[in-house]
Amino acid sequence: MEPILEELTEAESLRLIEQAEIGRIGFSGRYGPVVLPVNYKIVDGAVVFRTAVGSPLGEDLRTGIADAEYKVAFEIDEIDSASRTGWSVMIQGAAHHVDDEQEQAALRVVGIEPWAGGEREHFVRIKPTVVSGRRIRRG
Amino acid sequence: MEPILEELTEAESLRLIEQAEIGRIGFSGRYGPVVLPVNYKIVDGAVVFRTAVGSPLGEDLRTGIADAEYKVAFEIDEIDSASRTGWSVMIQGAAHHVDDEQEQAALRVVGIEPWAGGEREHFVRIKPTVVSGRRIRRG
Numbered sequence: 001m002e003p004i005l006e007e008l009t010e011a012e013s014l015r016l017i018e019q020a021e022i023g024r025i026g027f028s029g030r031y032g033p034v035v036l037p038v039n040y041k042i043v044d045g046a047v048v049f050r051t052a053v054g055s056p057l058g059e060d061l062r063t064g065i066a067d068a069e070y071k072v073a074f075e076i077d078e079i080d081s082a083s084r085t086g087w088s089v090m091i092q093g094a095a096h097h098v099d100d101e102q103e104q105a106a107l108r109v110v111g112i113e114p115w116a117g118g119e120r121e122h123f124v125r126i127k128p129t130v131v132s133g134r135r136i137r138r139g
Numbered sequence: 140m141e142p143i144l145e146e147l148t149e150a151e152s153l154r155l156i157e158q159a160e161i162g163r164i165g166f167s168g169r170y171g172p173v174v175l176p177v178n179y180k181i182v183d184g185a186v187v188f189r190t191a192v193g194s195p196l197g198e199d200l201r202t203g204i205a206d207a208e209y210k211v212a213f214e215i216d217e218i219d220s221a222s223r224t225g226w227s228v229m230i231q232g233a234a235h236h237v238d239d240e241q242e243q244a245a246l247r248v249v250g251i252e253p254w255a256g257g258e259r260e261h262f263v264r265i266k267p268t269v270v271s272g273r274r275i276r277r278g
Contacts, residue, residue, distance in 0.1 A: 005255045021220050026165035026174035031269070032210030035165035035174055037218060037227045071171030079176060081160050084254040088176050115223040116144045116275050130170070136255050 001138035003084065008133030013089040016133065017076045018042050025049070025126075026073040027095070029060040040074075041112050047074050047091060047126040048098070048107055050114045058122045065095050065124070074126050089133040091126060098123035140277035142223065147272030152228040155272065156215045157181050164188070164265075165212040166234070168199040179213075180251050186213050186230060186265040187237070187246055189253045197261045204234050204263070213265050228272040230265060237262035 008016070017023070026035045036057050040049040051058040064070040072095040079086030098104055107123055147155070156162070165174045175196050179188040190197040203209040211234045218225030237243055246262055 003255055022216075022218050024163050024165075024174055024214055024216075026163075026172045026212070028167055028172060032231055033165045033167060033172065033212040034231075035163055035212040035214035035229060037214070037216050039223075073165070073172040073174040075163055075174035075176070077161075077163075077176050079161050084178075090174060092171055092173075116142055 004137050004139040006135050006137070008087065008089065008135055010131045010133075013131050013133035014042075014045075016078075016087060017047075017089050017091075020076050020078065023047065023049075023074050023076040025057075025061075026075065027061060027064055027070075030063070034060060035075075039112070039115050041110055043107065043110055043125075046128070048110075048112055049124055050112050051122045051124065052114070052116075061095065061124060062097075062122070065097055068094070068096070070095055072126060083138065085135075085137050087133060087135040089131065091128045092130040092132075093126050093128045095124055095126050098125050143276050143278040145274050145276070147226065147228065147274055149270045149272075152270050152272030153181075153184075155217075155226060156186075156228050156230075159215050159217065162186065162188075162213050162215040164196075164200075165214065166200060166203060166209075169202070173199060174214075178251070178254050180249055182246065182249055182264075185267070187249075187251055188263055189251050190261045190263065191253070191255075200234065200263060201236075201261070204236055207233070207235070209234055211265055222277065224274075224276050226272060226274040228270065230267045231269040232265050232267045234263055234265050237264050
């Protein structure tokens with residue numbers, strides 16, 4: 001069967017990523033582009049995740065985010081190798097620290113547990129400015 | 140059980156990505172960082188994939204690659220949500236077009252079929268300069 005590539009609407013894209021758990025953050029690091037997986041949640045329409053203070057991801061992002069307009073990409077997908085079908089969504093937007101302690105406490109309640117454990121007290125929020133998605137199915 | 144985060148050696152990382160099929164390319168596009176999934180093969184120690192001439196990925200990458208030192212990141216992972224274990228590998232290096240027709244023919248034989256179909260005649264090769272990997276397991 002022929003593959004059919006179709007664009008997803010923003011609403012479909014947001015619905016799909018609300019149900020997923022792992023995404024990949026992409027940003028410009030000190031030595032060029034960086035892409036790393038993190039577990040995340042969608043909170044009030046924004047992507048939120050935690051990284052360790054002192055980790056390479058944390059340090060590089062921290063340096064970048066010091067610029068309030070620091071742009072990042074966040075990609076989520078679900079792809080089935082056997083059937084070669086699946087979907088992917090990319091969010092582009094500015095990344096910010098969550099500095100407010102009350103807000104951090106609220107996010108902890110949501111349960112953004114970093115799977116890798118350790119002291120991961122650095123919350124990052126990505127407010128989407130562009131949401132794009134695509135799906136490959138078999139026609 | 141406590142999560143244990145460990146670094147992978149370059150040899151372990153390369154062995155893992157030889158057996159996977161889908162990776163995410165990250166690069167600086169016209170409007171900021173971009174992360175998109177592609178199916179790939181490892182050929183002579185380099186990541187090789189195809190994109191469509193005329194696609195957004197193709198166009199943005201083409202513009203960037205015009206600079207011979209255009210750096211990209213390529214991330215591959217295998218993560219099990221239920222057990223919260225898995226591994227990820229990131230390759231950083233320069234991306235190049237494969238322009239030579241003989242080389243393109245050789246790559247077609249390797250079977251780098253773009254799952255999304257269509258006219259995808261733009262071969263891209265990433266020669267790793269940095270390979271880093273990590274694994275989360277339960278101790």
